[in-house]
Amino acid sequence: MTWYNKLGFHSNPFSIKPAAYSSMVAYDVDYLIKKIKDSEMIFIEGEYGTGKTTILKTIINNFRGKNKIIYYSFNSESKFDIEKLVDGANSVIRKVTGLKHRNMILMLDETHTMTAEEGKEVLRYYQEGILQSVVFVSNSYQEMDIYDELKNYLKNNVIKTVALNQDEAIELIRSRIGDISLFSKKVLKRIFDLSDKNPRRFLEYCEDIARYAVERDEMKVLDEHVDAVLKIKPEAKVEPKKFIEEPKAKKVEEKVNIEEKPKKVEAPKKEIQKEQVKVAIVKEKPHKEAIKQEPIATVEEIKEVELEAKESKEESDDDDKKRPKKFKINKLVEGSKDPLGEIQASEAHAEKKEDGKGDTPEYKVFAFDN
Amino acid sequence: MDWFEKLGFEDNPFSSDAKANHTALVKMDPMIEEIIYRISSGSMLFIESGEGTGKTTLLMIAAKKFGGSRNVVYLDCDILDKKLNITHVLQDKYGMMGRILNKKPKDMIVLMDNVTELSKLNTERLKYYFDQGYIKSIVFTGTSYRSAKFSESLRDRIGNRVIKGPKINSDDAVEIIRKRIGDSELFNDKLISKIFKMSGSSVKLLLENCEKVSRSAAKKNRKRVQLADFKVLMSDKNDMV
Incomplete structure (x- = not known):
């Protein structure tokens, strides 16, 4: 049973297809x-x-x-x-x-x-x-x-x-899911700010976040869910992490380095986050490093991404006023x-x-x- | 008598035929779940994973899960020529008449294996059919999403739906081989790890190399692979150089 079934939807209400x-x-x-x-x-x-x-x-x-x-x-x-x-x-x-x-x-x-x-x-x-x-x-x-x-x-x-403005974005979600209280206005605004004014991105984020929340038996999306899905790893979902983690390996191959384990486990996660947030927020900017580099993203890098997110948020607000x-x-x-x-x-x-x-x-x- | 029979197997235990052995997948369960979810919720996604890590196998599982009503199309882009016409592929569902009547299906699931590039024409078609709902979901696979020659508008639709394959470590390699050969004495775990390292951490090569050394052992009527059999791999390498 998928999260949207649990909410009583037949199909994914946040589909990015225009037809929907x-x-x-x-x-x-x-x-x-x-x-x-x-x-x-x-x-x-x-x-x-x-x-x-x-x-x-x-x-x-x-x-x-x-x-x-x-x-x-x-x-x-x-x-x-x-x-x-x-x-x-x-x-x-x-x-x-x-x-x-x-x-x-x-x-x-x-x-x-x-x-x-x-x-x-x-x-x-x-x-x-x-x-x-x-x-x-x-x-x-x-x-x-x-x-x-x-x-x-x-x-x-x-x-x-x-591009959508905030109110239209909220209206878009309301038109998809009706009045159910899954998303508060405040949370939607936040997600919208993170999605580079791109409706597809916005819907994708909403889907991932709603899924994350509902799979945790929450009927309301909280800020922490947004954090978990977008900040730490936009691809979201705890389970997929498993196939990136490699805790077992350490034991056999590098017994000495057991301390490093947690670091290694998180590294690919952050990597993905960095890459994907970048894709979403600064689309045009090619970022070879993100892929080529061997994992281990540093905290600075993560902050940088957050900064970019904020910047683009400000930009978009400006855009809104300027653009007739x-x-x-x-x-x-x-x-x-x-x-x-x-x-x-x-x-x-x-x-x-x-x-x-x-x-x-x-x-x-x-x-x-x- | 085949080499594997000599070693006590009914079939080649190292076959890499994707259709045959999806039960032998390691560390794929969360990925499978994710893919199934993405397909059923209607999206475009890209599975990024190294060679021989089971991308095709994943697609086969997906095909099995959603197949049945001729709604799933699997395309191996590696072996397709440039003439691929998505429209015709989709219309095949209705046979010749469908083509003549320009009939279009609904909610198809398109699995495109080993995609490195898509012609502009096919990109447009895919986008259009996807947007219009003729195609419900598209799963691309490849070794690198970044270097795939996809248009910006296609990437916009894929968004963050890039699923990375598992990193197989030597423990997993042992598990993969153990699942295939059981408790057979053919290799010990150490040897498997060694072969895995020699295979550059590619599962596909691991299987191929396991087969080679096993053949060598069988040739010498041994039931265990010994280091001496590794010569086969070495000479292989030299050949390549």
């Missing part, structure tokens, strides 16, 4: 969908983990089944060929008869490698009416080489996905208007199936290019 929490997208997707329907092009920019995929997914689901959506990622190996993409979305009959779809919606992911020339092509298809709308997704609008004329179409529709929000928060309401209702329903099915009661869920095929 898209009902709580912190962005007004309706607004975007309206823009698409109004034949406007949109550019979505934002850092990793700020919800770009979630927005894309929501848009795709909104138009699914209508054979209108074309998806292409510039990360893919196949060369960008807009004619092929548009053709690929056409049915056999349309191919035979030479009829072409019109009013398609093109989703372009990872466009930071898109060239101005390719942008020009896209614009041509848009102007000819084959494309009703194009959604560009990239890390940064500024850094891109965009065809000048295309810029005119895009400049008023650049949407920046921003271009986008209004609007919660999607569950129900008929929710484009994701369909998926959630089928997910519920899937769960039943696991219990051996439900039916096989049905999936609609939608034009999704791979």
Whole structure:
């Protein structure tokens, strides 16, 4: 029985999959969908983990089944060929008869490698009416080489996905676990501060900490649980330590050094902690030492990591004030208007199936290019 | 008569076939538990562990645990050519028709063994299928997470879910061999430790070397391995040089 079963959840409530929490997208997707329907092009920019995929997914689901959506990622190996993409979305009959779809919606992911020339092509298809709308997704609008004329179409529709702020983060967790008193606001704020404003990291930490607490028969997460999971070892859980420890070895191989034992036992633990906290907090910084170095992390190193954690906390607070929000928060309401209702329903099915009661869920095929 | 029969075994006790001997795992229980939990709670994780420490075996256990409904895909990336297309792999569940209809499965568990790099295309596919829920969990294994050629966005999804394998020490090595040969007099513990050291602390090499010295002993019709048999290992080393 997993910790979330104990709390009465069927599946992990802190899943990092956008599908699992898209009902709580912190962005007004309706607004975007309206823009698409109004034949406007949109550019979505934002850092990793700020919800770009979630927005894309929501848009795709909104138009699914209508054979209108074309998806292409510039990360893919196949060369960008807009004619092929548009053709690929056409049915056999349309191919035979030479009829072409019109009013398609093109989703372009990872466009930071898109060239101005390719942008020009896209614009041509848009102007000819084959494309009703194009959604560009990239890390940064500024850094891109965009065809000048295309810029005119895009400049008023650049949407920046921003990192969660504290309140949204708390709201995110509330939307996942309801009102159960597992996390206090104060604890959540603390975890959020430690997660570099990255929702994925935040959810991961929440999962690990909740698991740690519940496995210790606590129904409330305490500061010490956060400490145990994030400070000493983000991977958490007492048990996994065992496979890193090697107390037996000492006895046989280095009988003399028995005093060193505790040190050795803790060393790999700290090592992991250091590495992982770094991954979480200073993502961009490569840290070869952390892996190459033989274990035995010193206390100083640990402190350094904590310092970094604090620094990034301060930074993020500053960021919050500086960064104007271009986008209004609007919660999607569950129900008929929710484009994701369909998926959630089928997910519920899937769960039943696991219990051996439900039916096989049905999936609609939608034009999704791979 | 095979060498192992001469020594009183029915099979090669040092086989490193991952499917055959997961009962002989040492120090893996907490890891197995962790992996099972991560898979069932839906995540991307990376198992980082040296060669021959049982990564494949772990995946086999996971496959067994979650298998049954054709929901588990195991891919050994070491032996796959570059043409791997995750989409097709996932669609195989539905056979040819699935491919034609572009049918996509739900909640698949993908086990990718020995991943050193992922093409951009497959990275995108994996990310997409994972995010959309077609894939429930992905387990990667490799000897080093740092040096794996993964995109930043993939790493972001893996986050802190990097599980490090156990460090096998010579005590564990003795246990591993004892589990396989029982109380047989073939080696004493000291010899096992010695072979382990000569194998550079790799379990895979340990097994291979144990087999070599045992063969040598069997050849000479002895039931015990002696230091003289270690010549086989030495000459091996020379060959390599």
